[in-house]
Amino acid sequence: MRRVPTPPDADGRPRDGRRNAAAARRRAREADIVAATRQLFDAKGLREANIDDIARAVGVNRAILYRHFTGKEDLFALTMVSYLTELAEVLAAAARRARTPQKRLAAVVTAFADYALDHPAFVDCAQALMRRPGNELLDEVSERALLKLGGAMTGCLRSLADVIEGGVSSGEFKVKDPTLLANTLYASGLGALMLARSGLVIRESAPGVPEVGEISAEQVKQYMVATALAAAKGQLSA
The missing domain is CATH 1.10.10.60 (Homeodomain-like)
Structure with a gap:
């Protein structure tokens, strides 16, 4: 038949x-x-x-x-999804290992810094995308890629926001908008990690006299953790 x-x-x-x-x-x-x-x-x-x-x-x-792909930015956005998906798992695991909100926040921030230092291209890719105005990204990155990028970013920020919300519920943290703080810590952390990569810090040795000093990645990580805890406790404006 x-x-x-x-x-x-x-x-x-x-x-x-x-x-x-x-x-x-x-x-x-x-x-x-x-x-x-x-x-x-x-x-x-x-x-x-x-x-x-x-x-x-x-x-x-x-x-x-x-x-x-619609262009280079479209491909780079989807590559960023690869990093963020991996990072989300790292942050979630770090949050599970600690018991108190303060220790969980310190663990998540430290895990973020360690991952970024191990993957310098992740920081470069993240900053390259963040430098673009939103309307330019919408023009140059496909809707499919933007949806994936947004979902992957949400996965990373979820661990951080959940830890902050847990601290607010226990009374240890004083944060009105945990999601905003999570986003702020992510963005400021990327900048701080560029400082860690360069290993250089500029200070004023005398009025009007700049001096180049050295700073270690460990010092930057400690600063990131201290800043995150201070912000979460309401000791910094966020």
């Missing part, structure tokens, strides 16, 4: 079987490209990795990349 072919959909495309297979291949290719981008970022840094390097790593030309 001869098999009757399945008619196409109204738009002329083949029905579910072939369409699903094509979609699966597309998703697999996109995942390969994002993974290659992440590897290049980790190996060479954000500034040294370019579209041609990424294309060569995947074994395609740059035209193929632009079939899958």
Whole structure:
């Protein structure tokens, strides 16, 4: 008995079987490209990795990349999702290891700093995206990528906000808006970690006389923890 072919959909495309297979291949290719981008970022840094390097790593030309992504920022946003998804797990684990709100907050901030110091390209990628005005990101990054980026960011901030909310409930923290504080600590932490990477601090040795000193990553981490605790206790405006 001869098999009757399945008619196409109204738009002329083949029905579910072939369409699903094509979609699966597309998703697999996109995942390969994002993974290659992440590897290049980790190996060479954000500034040294370019579209041609990424294309060569995947074994395609740059035209193929632009079939899958609207542009460089779109690809970088999805690569950022890879970092944030990993970081969210790290922060959640850190929060679970401590018992009191203060210790949990210190543990989460320390885990964030350690992850960022181990992955410098994460900090560069995060700052590159944060420097762009929102309307520019909407123009240059696909809605799909923005949704994934927002979801991954929410996953990271959730651990921090939950710890702060727990401290508010116990009376140890005095914070009106835990979500705002979590976002502020994340953004300010990225800046502080750039200081840790440079290892340099500018101070005034005499009026009008600048002096370059050294600062360690450990000092920066301690400052980040102290600042987070002070803000959570209401000792700083946030």
